[in-house]
Amino acid sequence: xxxxxxxxxxxxxxxxxxxxxxxxxxxxxxxxxxxxxxxxxxxxxxxxxxxxxxxxxxxxxxxxxxxxxxxxxxxxxxxxxxxxxxxxxxxxxxxxxxxxxxxxxxxxxxxxxxxxxxxxxxxxxxxxxxxxxxxxxxxxxxxxxxxxxxxxxxxxxxxxxxxxxxxxxxxxxxxxxxxxxxxxxxxxxxxxxxxxxxxxxxxxxxxxxxxxxxxxxxxxxxxxxxxxxxxxxxxxxxxxxxxxxxxxxx
Ligand code: HPA
Numbered sequence: 633x634x635x636x637x638x639x640x641x642x643x644x645x646x647x648x649x650x651x652x653x654x655x656x657x658x659x660x661x662x663x664x665x666x667x668x669x670x671x672x673x674x675x676x677x678x679x680x681x682x683x684x685x686x687x688x689x690x691x692x693x694x695x696x697x698x699x700x701x702x703x704x705x706x707x708x709x710x711x712x713x714x715x716x717x718x719x720x721x722x723x724x725x726x727x728x729x730x731x732x733x734x735x736x737x738x739x740x741x742x743x744x745x746x747x748x749x750x751x752x753x754x755x756x757x758x759x760x761x762x763x764x765x766x767x768x769x770x771x772x773x774x775x776x777x778x779x780x781x782x783x784x785x786x787x788x789x790x791x792x793x794x795x796x797x798x799x800x801x802x803x804x805x806x807x808x809x810x811x812x813x814x815x816x817x818x819x820x821x822x823x824x825x826x827x828x829x830x831x832x833x834x835x836x837x838x839x840x841x842x843x844x845x846x847x848x849x850x851x852x853x854x855x856x857x858x859x860x861x862x863x864x865x866x867x868x869x870x871x872x873x874x875x876x877x878x879x880x881x882x
Contacts, residue, residue: 726779797841
């Protein structure tokens, strides 16, 4: 069993865990992954923006990243996203467990099923985020001293610009709870490759129009970051491949 943690803004390593860097090349491009050592030799870490945060959301090679994890034997993934909060149920600096998404991205490579050789495949998305890992996140959150709120719908925008207040109003009306730039196509590419996928988002600001100017609570990320990673490791350890089935391919 091999599991992976995909980190977003503010999550550039696994605190206190020794890793070795590995560069991987596949048909979709290059990816850099970090292989856990010692007690964590079944954990792979991938930071989607790069360790120096040099890759913007619209330039991330999502397919190369996911294919790299698949080729390394990963069966289950927990992902993190820094987001803006759209609704009051998801306060800044408390985790939002994702259960659904609205995909407003465009111009990205969105499928592995895009050649005649691969054939036609439709990944089923009625439960995009693994219910078992999500429930375990809710259960174990308090023990890690971190607020966890369930049931968030993630709005994926293209970025790198932030949204306008009218866009945020629209996303509110559509049922969005948090907004970020990297959640899609990652979640359904993982599904296409048969990997179970769950995600927690960390609101670091109120979305556009909800306060006079957007304030990013960057300084506080460090406080939550380590707890968040430890929680994800705990969730991965306390769930299994038998419990967590990837979405169906139709
Ligand atoms: N909008 C989009 N992406 C984000 C935000 C936001 O307000 N905050 C962090 N990532």
